[in-house]
Amino acid sequence: MTASHDPSLSPSSRVLEELQRLPIAAELGKTRLDRVVEVAMLEEYPAGTVLFREGEPADDPRIIISGLISLMVNVPHQGEMVVNTVSDGELLGFSALLSRHRWRSSARVSQTTRCLRFKGEALRQLMELDHELGYQLLRVAFRVATERMGDGFLQILDVFGHER
Amino acid sequence: MNDSRPAVGDLQSLERSDFPALLERLKADGYKLVGPTVRDGAIRLQKLDGAEDLPVGWTDEQGPGHYRLRPREDDHYFGFVAGPQSWKRHLFPPREPLIQLKRHGDSLEWRRPAVDEPPMAFIGVLPCDLAAIHVQDKVWMGAPFQESRYVARRRRVFILAVNCLEPGELCFCDSMGTGPKAGSGFDLCLTEMNGRLLVEVGTARGEEVLASVPVRKASAEDRQALLNALDLARSRMGRHLNSKGLPGILFGNIDHPRWEELAQRCLTCGNCTHVCPTCFCFNVRETGTVVDGHEDRERFWDSCFSLDHSMIHGGYFRATPKQRYRQWLTHKLGAWESQFGTSGCVGCGRCIAWCPVGIDVTEEAEAIRATSKGHVRMPPPREHRLVAGDALIPSPAQIIHVREETADTATLWMEPTGPYHWRPGQFNMLSIPGIGDVPISISGQAGAAILHTIRGVGKVSQALTSVEAGALVGMRGPFGTSWPLKASRGRIVTVVAGGIGLAPLRGAVREMAENPKLYPSVRLLYGARTPGDILYPDELQRWGNHLHMKVQVTVDRAAPTWTGHVGFVTNFLRRREEVRPDSVYLLCGPEIMMRVIVEKLLEAAVPEDHIFLSLERNMKCGAGFCGRCQKGPFFICKDGPVFRYDQIAFVFTHPGL
Numbered sequence: 001m002t003a004s005h006d007p008s009l010s011p012s013s014r015v016l017e018e019l020q021r022l023p024i025a026a027e028l029g030k031t032r033l034d035r036v037v038e039v040a041m042l043e044e045y046p047a048g049t050v051l052f053r054e055g056e057p058a059d060d061p062r063i064i065i066s067g068l069i070s071l072m073v074n075v076p077h078q079g080e081m082v083v084n085t086v087s088d089g090e091l092l093g094f095s096a097l098l099s100r101h102r103w104r105s106s107a108r109v110s111q112t113t114r115c116l117r118f119k120g121e122a123l124r125q126l127m128e129l130d131h132e133l134g135y136q137l138l139r140v141a142f143r144v145a146t147e148r149m150g151d152g153f154l155q156i157l158d159v160f161g162h163e164r
Numbered sequence: 165m166n167d168s169r170p171a172v173g174d175l176q177s178l179e180r181s182d183f184p185a186l187l188e189r190l191k192a193d194g195y196k197l198v199g200p201t202v203r204d205g206a207i208r209l210q211k212l213d214g215a216e217d218l219p220v221g222w223t224d225e226q227g228p229g230h231y232r233l234r235p236r237e238d239d240h241y242f243g244f245v246a247g248p249q250s251w252k253r254h255l256f257p258p259r260e261p262l263i264q265l266k267r268h269g270d271s272l273e274w275r276r277p278a279v280d281e282p283p284m285a286f287i288g289v290l291p292c293d294l295a296a297i298h299v300q301d302k303v304w305m306g307a308p309f310q311e312s313r314y315v316a317r318r319r320r321v322f323i324l325a326v327n328c329l330e331p332g333e334l335c336f337c338d339s340m341g342t343g344p345k346a347g348s349g350f351d352l353c354l355t356e357m358n359g360r361l362l363v364e365v366g367t368a369r370g371e372e373v374l375a376s377v378p379v380r381k382a383s384a385e386d387r388q389a390l391l392n393a394l395d396l397a398r399s400r401m402g403r404h405l406n407s408k409g410l411p412g413i414l415f416g417n418i419d420h421p422r423w424e425e426l427a428q429r430c431l432t433c434g435n436c437t438h439v440c441p442t443c444f445c446f447n448v449r450e451t452g453t454v455v456d457g458h459e460d461r462e463r464f465w466d467s468c469f470s471l472d473h474s475m476i477h478g479g480y481f482r483a484t485p486k487q488r489y490r491q492w493l494t495h496k497l498g499a500w501e502s503q504f505g506t507s508g509c510v511g512c513g514r515c516i517a518w519c520p521v522g523i524d525v526t527e528e529a530e531a532i533r534a535t536s537k538g539h540v541r542m543p544p545p546r547e548h549r550l551v552a553g554d555a556l557i558p559s560p561a562q563i564i565h566v567r568e569e570t571a572d573t574a575t576l577w578m579e580p581t582g583p584y585h586w587r588p589g590q591f592n593m594l595s596i597p598g599i600g601d602v603p604i605s606i607s608g609q610a611g612a613a614i615l616h617t618i619r620g621v622g623k624v625s626q627a628l629t630s631v632e633a634g635a636l637v638g639m640r641g642p643f644g645t646s647w648p649l650k651a652s653r654g655r656i657v658t659v660v661a662g663g664i665g666l667a668p669l670r671g672a673v674r675e676m677a678e679n680p681k682l683y684p685s686v687r688l689l690y691g692a693r694t695p696g697d698i699l700y701p702d703e704l705q706r707w708g709n710h711l712h713m714k715v716q717v718t719v720d721r722a723a724p725t726w727t728g729h730v731g732f733v734t735n736f737l738r739r740r741e742e743v744r745p746d747s748v749y750l751l752c753g754p755e756i757m758m759r760v761i762v763e764k765l766l767e768a769a770v771p772e773d774h775i776f777l778s779l780e781r782n783m784k785c786g787a788g789f790c791g792r793c794q795k796g797p798f799f800i801c802k803d804g805p806v807f808r809y810d811q812i813a814f815v816f817t818h819p820g821l
Contacts, residue, residue: 023740023741047727068727068728068729070724070727070730071730072724079724080724081721081722081723081724082721082722082723082724082726082730083721083730083731084730084731084735085718085728085729085730085731085735087729088739089739089741089742090738090739108724110727110728111727144738147734147738148738150734150760151731151732151734151735151738152731152732154732154734154756154757154760155720155721155731155732157756158693158720159662159663159753159754159756159757160662160663160664160691160692160693160697160720160753160754161693
């Protein structure tokens with residue numbers, strides 16, 4: 001578990017503290033980091049909470065501080081299948097960095113989760129106004145998307161089903 | 165009459181008419197004569213009754229995909245080039261019993277049938293073939309194991325070599341340094357001059373045999389004539405192969421388009437491997453059944469051109485003709501140097517003559533050299549310590565407990581016969597009588613019992629997962645290298661396992677779990693197919709409770725009731741900051757998994773020599789003989805299965821090696 005939860009800190013200071021633990025903080029620099037802090041909040045969810053559902057408009061991206069979120073897709077005749085999980089330090093909902101997107105999966109909390117939640121609309125506006133910030137955030141998101149896609153290839157190859 | 169007693173190193177002159185007596189002497193000494201004779205339109209190497217069986221007055225005409233006998237204009241005994249057969253068939257027969265099983269009531273006894281043949285005298289061994297025998301000696305009589313039946317035959321062979329004065333169109337022994345003059349290792353060496361034979365004495369045994377026939381010391385003119393004849397022979401080599409730096413060039417051009425072009429011509433018939441005097445790959449099959457009253461194992465020649473050669477539970481490592489031809493040529497002219505300190509080619513030209521489409525190795529090697537895109541530094545030959553005993557004989561081991569791990573995987577508790585020492589990462593060959601044997605990694609020890617976790621995916625492994633407590637199975641080993649536990653002491657260790665790949669790592673993880681002072685920080689990342697396929701769940705939980713250990717498990721697919729991680733095991737390495745460059749990484753799982761993980765580690769600046777991985781290949785012997793488990797210049801059985809990545813990096817990522 002992370003964060004010392006100093007009660008004397010203001011909410012935005014706590015957000016800043018959490019953001020500064022992440023590699024993105026150094027990349028953004030102080031001014032831009034402050035702008036991002038303004039559109040972020042800390043949240044905590046108990047296991048079982050559904051954060052968003054497949055097909056709904058993609059609103060707010062999150063960064064998981066600690067915990068585990070399951071991403072699920074509803075498969076006809078099979079019901080909901082967990083296709084991936086995201087946990088500590090990972091970006092959840094990168095598609096919300098783009099406007100007018102819808103969630104491709106539902107997100108349900110599997111283990112108590114603390115996260116940073118970013119107001120999607122405000123963040124997207126910041127990115128439009130400051131393309132350098134937008135580039136930096138999209139670069140992070142693109143790396144995440146690439147990694148997940150690569151991992152996804154291996155997952156669907158079922159390599160443990162027919163070893164080597 | 166003898167005008168001088170021949171001595172080792174001497175050159176003597178023998179009248180042609182006295183040559184038959186030399187062979188009679190060998191027969192009288194109890195040798196079975198084996199040598200060239202005309203049979204079925206070719207000169208073959210068979211049992212001879214005497215000099216009259218030699219191909220007197222015959223020669224052979226050779227070209228790519230072409231071989232014809234032709235009468236000579238003289239009556240030379242040895243006026244021919246290499247025929248389709250080589251001496252390996254007499255030292256390493258195409259088929260022979262490997263192991264016999266005897267049942268004594270409830271107990272089992274495996275044994276190697278003894279070699280009870282008379283000693284052989286090889287008559288007329290050409291220099292290239294003499295070199296080939298030495299090459300095979302390195303395979304069967306090197307280290308870590310020696311092949312007892314080969315050794316038994318080889319040590320008793322009398323070699324009557326013949327210098328080659330008439331190389332053929334396909335010969336290139338001169339390029340390979342194996343001829344036309346016979347190198348060392350013969351008892352006697354003949355040179356057939358007009359009307360007589362010059363005889364060089366190689367050993368005391370040869371000296372003794374030669375003493376029984378009338379010889380005279382060769383004159384200075386004789387010596388000069390011999391040198392001139394050899395020089396002339398050198399100038400008449402039909403082929404040339406520039407072998408300088410060739411191993412590094414071949415491995416530096418694994419993706420060369422020439423391989424693809426070659427594959428259009430190659431029929432993958434395997435003729436080249438069967439006529440090759442040095443090829444040694446073999447396969448085994450179980451013969452007989454309980455009902456027949458005998459359950460033996462037979463060894464038979466195999467070829468890297470057969471699909472089965474690289475098969476492992478239903479898949480093929482070398483699925484295409486291109487991959488299989490490339491395996492042959494890169495092994496023969498390349499990998500061999502690293503494996504045995506010599507080229508696998510002696511320049512006899514057989515593979516060119518007997519290739520139905522006339523593929524010429526000298527031409528192919530030259531084509532790649534001429535358009536080479538680079539070369540790699542090949543590893544030097546590895547030193548192995550000689551291990552006593554016969555590695556091919558299983559010992560009975562009793563199954564004392566069986567635990568079903570998952571739907572298709574079980575762990576066997578096996579009590580070996582006698583003391584047994586192993587290191588985590590090593591494997592055993594496990595045998596089921598009448599079915600076969602397979603390599604299985606050792607997954608731990610409980611008291612005297614050695615544990616093997618086996619996934620039932622093939623004939624033998626399915627039989628193994630079905631055995632019950634009390635049964636006897638065969639076990640031989642341990643074989644191979646181990647995880648670098650000692651070198652990892654005091655360091656951060658990251659273990660990444662996938663599927664059944666956790667089994668070969670379990671011994672190492674147990675060791676680290678029990679010794680927090682030696683291994684202060686251990687992280688285990690484990691990926692399985694589904695929650696039901698997770699191996700050792702209780703143990704994973706216990707390991708995770710250790711303060712110095714962090715255990716993370718993920719599955720490829722799961723129902724929503726699963727509250728753990730879902731996704732490929734690489735998920736745990738998504739966050740670059742979690743990939744510690746100062747950690748030691750131990751990897752075992754499907755090769756594709758290890759490949760992707762290695763890429764991620766290298767991206768995160770983990771040094772190549774911090775990464776260790778365990779490889780798997782088809783194996784029939786486990787001891788470095790059967791040739792099936794090769795990956796580039798490495799034998800997985802004796803150089804692996806655990807490798808340090810920097811040592812195998814140049815071959816690891818190439819599919820089809």
